[in-house]
Amino acid sequence: MNKMIFKHEFLIRINSIITWTISVVAMVFVFFSFFSVFAGQAEMMQQVLEKFPEELLIAFGMNEMNYDTVLGYISFYFLFIQLLLAIQAGNYGFGLVSIEETEMTADFLLTRPVSRAKILTSKFMAALASMLLTDVVMWISMFTAISIFSEGKDYDMATLLLLLFSVILFQLFFFSLGLMISLMVKRVRSVTPYSLGLAFGSYVLSAFSGVFGDVKLEYITPFKHFEPAYIVNNGALNAPLVLINVVITVIALVAGYWLYLHRDIHAVS
């Protein structure tokens, strides 16, 4: 790894890291501040939900929820945190090398005496550090929110940690896939449409996989691989699905490296 590239890459992303981290933290606190309302009226909530069609509840992952427990409540809204993290990770993946090419700075970087593998590794590490920074702040704010809003209710620490740490693998999936796709298309003009598409696309797949029952869409979407309700209800990860997730991530990363090493960096045209 090249320290200078790492530092440069990290600093160039610093505004984005701050923005995303603030959004995630805000979501943690805003949702949790309603915990007492939900917990106090859990029974009524249950009655309301029973009137909704079963398919709709499955689509939103609301069929197996206990809103009056700490973990149950977190699993209800963790989906939205996952969505934010997915878009952020997708942004970093899609933009990792494509931004240099659209802004034409790739010529500068790639004519330095550093191998492409080293360049990509340094960039990857910087993006990983950016995502981890967001995660760490999210974890701290989650514990802070719990201590403020949980009204002393008990919860299983191991399960919570499992849920919180699972976001790293979750993010890496979107990052790696974004990187690979960005190297397969001719030119990524703007990163955001791609990362939004990937994140919401995966989410919709996950939602529909609940509705159609038989269709095995859960194999390909991380929102199923790391479904909060499953983790909370079972106190464990869904091992086969997580394995699929890791395999896809690794394949995408390896493909990304291969494509980058063999890529033609075209001149301004």
Add this chain to the structure above:
Amino acid sequence: MSIIEVSHLTKFYGKSRGIVDVSFNVEEGEIFGFIGPNGAGKSTTIRLLLSLIHPTEGEGKVFGLDVTKHGPEIRRSIGYLPSEVFYYEGMKVIDLLKYSASFYEGNFTERMKYLSELMELEMNRRISDLSFGNKKKVGIVQGLLHSPKLLFLDEPTSGLDPLMQRKFFDLIKEENKRGVTVFFSSHILGEVQRLCNRVGIIREGSMVEISEIHSLQQNNYKKISVTANGLTPEFFDTPGVTNVQTENGSVNFFFKGDINAMVQKVSSLKLDDVTIEEPTLEEIFMHYYE
């Protein structure tokens, strides 16, 4: 010793042609001019040698090392000035130069100061605030900062005012005296003639001619246009004159030979206007296809 050895280098972008079967050598310490019209394959050749793109066939060697295998090692001693300069917009000039310098071994503070003062570069401005010409200056300082042994200049003078162009040429000559080899790509014949020892001419992806600059000049035409009252094309019916045409009352032709004789002949006329120009590259190429 050959600094650059290119043999049968070919590059296709899908089906469209980059360069086809290009071979040439550049010797240590020379300034090699590489000229051709836009789209002829000049940048493609340079980008292949910098391993920004990968060859379809053939091979390129720099410092005796294959460019596809030893890229990082080769680039340690290369300076590159692209035709259009793009840097991280949010950075200040000084930060970009320091970032660039950090990739090479050594302390370049003094040299950075020397080069930026010479090129009158303001170090504390943001890249995004710079004009095209000023970005080019950043490119020049950045390319020369780490004292490379080989310089790739891809149409380096575009965007520079004449004064800066002269300073730049002096700087390149100075570097060359210290032993730096220069690969100078351009579509402007004049600057290649001023600077280079040898020149390669590329057209439609193929090397048309590699020759000493002297022999190129001896074969050179001048393009002359004369406007005078009552002038007829027959007046220029002398040896060395070709391609005589009349347009809007002025007579245009190509001339090759003793320029003094021609000037004397023209001075006998009562002129409204006269221009003597370098032929365009296209016209030089026509000569090579005769």
